[in-house]
Amino acid sequence: MKTVYLLRVLLIAIACAGWPVSARSEEPPRIPGAGEQPILPDEYASVSTELFGCFDCHGVSGESADPEFPILSGQHFYYLYVQLKDFKAGRRASEIMQPMVEELSKDQMKLIATYFSEQEWPNTGFKGDPAITAKGETATGAGQCVQCHRGGYDGDSRVPRLAGQQREYLFKTLMDFKNKVRMNSPSKSSLMNSFEEADIDAMAEYLADF
Amino acid sequence: MSKSAWKKVLGGAFVTAGLVAAGAFTAGAQEVQGGTLYGNMNTVSQDMMNRAESDGNNFLHTNGNYDQTRYYPARQINVNNVKNLRPAWIFQTEIVESLETTPIVVNGIMYITTSFNHVYALNARTGAQIWQYKHKMGPITTYCCGPNNRGVAAYGDKVFMGTLDAKLVALDAKTGKVVWEQQIADPELGYSETMAPTAVNGKILIGTNGGEYGIRGFVKAYNAEDGKLLWTFHTTAENSVGVWAEKDATGRNMLRDIAAEKAALKKLGDPYKTLGGGVWQNPAYDAETNRIFFVAGNPSPDLDGSIRPGDNLYTNSLISVDLDTGKYACHFQYIAHDVWDLDAVSPPILVDVADKNGKMVPGVLHGGKTGHVYIHNRDDCSLIRFSEAMVPQEDMWVLPTKDGARMLPGANGGVEWSPMTVDEGLGLVYAINLHQPMTYHVESSPYPEGKLWLGGAFKVIPTEEQWGNVTAVDYNTGKIRWQVKTQQPMIGGIMATAGGLVFTGEGSGMFKAYDSETGSVLWSFQAGAGVNAPPASYTVDGKQYIVVGAGGNVQLNYKRGNNIIAFALPD
Numbered sequence: 001m002k003t004v005y006l007l008r009v010l011l012i013a014i015a016c017a018g019w020p021v022s023a024r025s026e027e028p029p030r031i032p033g034a035g036e037q038p039i040l041p042d043e044y045a046s047v048s049t050e051l052f053g054c055f056d057c058h059g060v061s062g063e064s065a066d067p068e069f070p071i072l073s074g075q076h077f078y079y080l081y082v083q084l085k086d087f088k089a090g091r092r093a094s095e096i097m098q099p100m101v102e103e104l105s106k107d108q109m110k111l112i113a114t115y116f117s118e119q120e121w122p123n124t125g126f127k128g129d130p131a132i133t134a135k136g137e138t139a140t141g142a143g144q145c146v147q148c149h150r151g152g153y154d155g156d157s158r159v160p161r162l163a164g165q166q167r168e169y170l171f172k173t174l175m176d177f178k179n180k181v182r183m184n185s186p187s188k189s190s191l192m193n194s195f196e197e198a199d200i201d202a203m204a205e206y207l208a209d210f
Numbered sequence: 211m212s213k214s215a216w217k218k219v220l221g222g223a224f225v226t227a228g229l230v231a232a233g234a235f236t237a238g239a240q241e242v243q244g245g246t247l248y249g250n251m252n253t254v255s256q257d258m259m260n261r262a263e264s265d266g267n268n269f270l271h272t273n274g275n276y277d278q279t280r281y282y283p284a285r286q287i288n289v290n291n292v293k294n295l296r297p298a299w300i301f302q303t304e305i306v307e308s309l310e311t312t313p314i315v316v317n318g319i320m321y322i323t324t325s326f327n328h329v330y331a332l333n334a335r336t337g338a339q340i341w342q343y344k345h346k347m348g349p350i351t352t353y354c355c356g357p358n359n360r361g362v363a364a365y366g367d368k369v370f371m372g373t374l375d376a377k378l379v380a381l382d383a384k385t386g387k388v389v390w391e392q393q394i395a396d397p398e399l400g401y402s403e404t405m406a407p408t409a410v411n412g413k414i415l416i417g418t419n420g421g422e423y424g425i426r427g428f429v430k431a432y433n434a435e436d437g438k439l440l441w442t443f444h445t446t447a448e449n450s451v452g453v454w455a456e457k458d459a460t461g462r463n464m465l466r467d468i469a470a471e472k473a474a475l476k477k478l479g480d481p482y483k484t485l486g487g488g489v490w491q492n493p494a495y496d497a498e499t500n501r502i503f504f505v506a507g508n509p510s511p512d513l514d515g516s517i518r519p520g521d522n523l524y525t526n527s528l529i530s531v532d533l534d535t536g537k538y539a540c541h542f543q544y545i546a547h548d549v550w551d552l553d554a555v556s557p558p559i560l561v562d563v564a565d566k567n568g569k570m571v572p573g574v575l576h577g578g579k580t581g582h583v584y585i586h587n588r589d590d591c592s593l594i595r596f597s598e599a600m601v602p603q604e605d606m607w608v609l610p611t612k613d614g615a616r617m618l619p620g621a622n623g624g625v626e627w628s629p630m631t632v633d634e635g636l637g638l639v640y641a642i643n644l645h646q647p648m649t650y651h652v653e654s655s656p657y658p659e660g661k662l663w664l665g666g667a668f669k670v671i672p673t674e675e676q677w678g679n680v681t682a683v684d685y686n687t688g689k690i691r692w693q694v695k696t697q698q699p700m701i702g703g704i705m706a707t708a709g710g711l712v713f714t715g716e717g718s719g720m721f722k723a724y725d726s727e728t729g730s731v732l733w734s735f736q737a738g739a740g741v742n743a744p745p746a747s748y749t750v751d752g753k754q755y756i757v758v759g760a761g762g763n764v765q766l767n768y769k770r771g772n773n774i775i776a777f778a779l780p781d
Contacts, residue, residue: 077349078349078350078351082661138672141670141672141767142669142670142671142672143667143669143670144668144669144670146764146765146767147354147355147356147764147765148354148355148662150307150356150357150764151307151308151762151764151767151770156351156357157349157350157351157352158350158351158352158660158661184658184661185658185661185662186653186655186656186658186661186663187655187661187662187663187664187665187666187667188662189653189655190651190653190655190664190665190666190667191651191667191669193651193653193667194613194614194649194651194667194669
């Protein structure tokens with residue numbers, strides 16, 4: 001079993017290297033946290049291999065320092081659990097994530113989600129362009145995003161935290177909603193479909209800086 | 211003498227007696243003392259609950275009394291002296307987040323709730339904390355529009371609260387310790403609780419949120435003593451098709467494609483299992499008929515009618531059921547097959563109203579997101595009249611489109627969940643309104659099992675002006691008596707008093723008192739955070755207080771805070 005997961009970790013590393021990158025980032029994605037692996041509490045021993053696999057792309061403890069990989073540390077338990085379930089069921093398509101989760105049980109997914117939800121949310125230090133963040137604020141106001149994500153955009157339970165998330169990831173996933181690449185939240189797709197790409201870009205800037 | 215006139219006479223008598231009785235306990239003002247007008251400390255009898263409309267000491271119901279008039283009978287604070295009103299105390303909760311609680315006051319003890327289901331018991335004289343309960347929230351909650359809670363119900367020696375993880379919790383009113391807890395529904399499927407329960411005749415009544423998640427709405431009755439479920443009334447009928455109504459309650463054509471709906475019905479069957487119809491405001495209770503009256507919200511998914519053919523009964527309706535059995539009595543649907551989320555939310559009010567022949571009959575009032583006040587006959591729920599529109603209406607009912615169709619009002623109303631108030635002596639009902647232009651977008655998608663399911667999107671039009679208003683409507687004619695425009699869209703609630711005043715707050719933090727006859731602003735106070743909770747009033751030791759939460763609002767993103775502020779006149 002362990003061999004399977006080691007192979008999977010290798011697969012992730014390969015997949016991460018081939019992750020599609022935007023024009024903003026032509027260098028290969030940095031794999032944060034190499035050589036800084038944390039000591040996991042005993043209760044996560046049964047998913048330690050999987051968690052270390054996650055760290056390879058999402059950073060040590062999920063504190064992603066790569067703009068294209070979402071921060072998982074401090075994200076909400078139920079949101080993470082639902083995403084893992086959706087990857088496994090194919091409701092959220094991802095060539096990287098689907099092989100990662102296909103053999104995970106619900107209990108394992110819950111444990112992984114619990115681990116990340118109990119970590120601290122990192123500070124990316126991202127500073128947005130004031131003109132773009134102002135445009136993003138107007139766009140999120142029009143979309144009434146606070147109704148679900150709350151005023152601080154820190155989410156709750158099944159609604160993800162957006163504040164301080166990696167900017168490139170935000171832009172990509174919002175565009176994936178718009179373009180029906182990400183299909184596991186139909187209402188989000190409808191909402192993003194009503195915005196122009198420039199508005200979505202501004203939203204990502206605004207939220208990453210929030 | 212009409213029922214309302216009797217209420218006036220009785221109200222004055224009880225208030226006077228209450229003030230005298232309260233004065234006898236001044237010596238023990240800092241302690242938890244027993245016995246004011248109607249009962250012992252921390253015990254709320256059914257008799258007290260029944261007489262709440264004339265009780266000038268306590269505030270026992272979320273909406274003032276079983277009729278839900280939010281008319282407070284004390285008049286110590288009145289049009290002549292309200293200019294002197296000032297804060298008596300401020301209590302700050304642990305939670306800085308949207309605050310929608312109505313304080314419940316029982317013999318000098320106040321119970322308030324916060325977002326994320328904290329409950330506090332406070333000394334209503336001083337604001338000092340007596341106990342705090344923090345609900346241990348489950349890991350799964352599903353809710354739209356904020357982690358709100360609108361307060362407790364007090365009954366017997368307990369207080370009751372619904373929770374975001376869809377539980378009903380009974381607490382010991384003296385200690386805040388849990389007596390019993392019941393899981394009402396599955397939060398993973400989109401159910402949650404934000405409304406204050408209603409307590410009556412040994413039953414605790416509670417509905418559910420979830421109209422944006424494909425739930426099947428309901429009202430449930432639990433035994434107050436042990437939490438046993440007594441009955442459930444589902445707000446989506448197993449045959450939800452109805453009569454294929456083409457016009458709304460005001461007679462306007464809703465542009466339904468009935469042929470397409472009938473074809474969809476053959477193909478898809480009745481959609482009642484995921485049809486929504488949340489009930490998230492308190493029912494009114496009519497003791498004479500032993501019936502409750504409540505409103506059911508929008509059908510799911512909000513904007514996409516193509517996969518839920520038929521009238522979608524009983525969504526967007528006033529509904530009456532028997533208190534003892536939960537058996538259907540009557541309903542009136544405002545918008546059949548709604549695709550705009552312009553649903554029925556604001557709690558119904560029971561008052562005597564003039565029928566079409568001018569005869570006074572038992573009536574029901576409801577303030578709609580459409581911007582109309584609807585006036586019904588209580589016997590059969592039928593519509594007697596509807597008021598002039600309180601906000602601009604444009605292009606009703608243009609159908610939602612893929613690229614978005616503009617229509618007014620926007621999906622938040624008109625009158626949102628905010629409870630209205632009535633001054634029966636003036637024959638006026640007071641409502642707070644929003645003007646928030648939006649576009650309506652439709653996009654069909656299958657039921658996503660507990661995830662947000664709007665069937666499209668609502669978008670605020672950022673280039674258009676938004677505002678609100680406070681409106682007084684003569685419910686015997688439907689005419690607007692007075693209207694005051696506010697800087698921002700209004701949400702929260704309103705309360706009238708026998709002092710000739712109407713109190714309501716704004717997102718800007720302003721809390722104001724209006725002359726209930728004319729709409730003149732007689733007093734205001736800047737609370738520092740959005741005042742978006744329904745005000746309440748009470749009298750302790752001979753002093754009348756006005757109390758309100760100032761914690762802002764998620765839905766309209768008004769500035770958050772954590773203050774409960776009690777106001778009184780100087781000594």
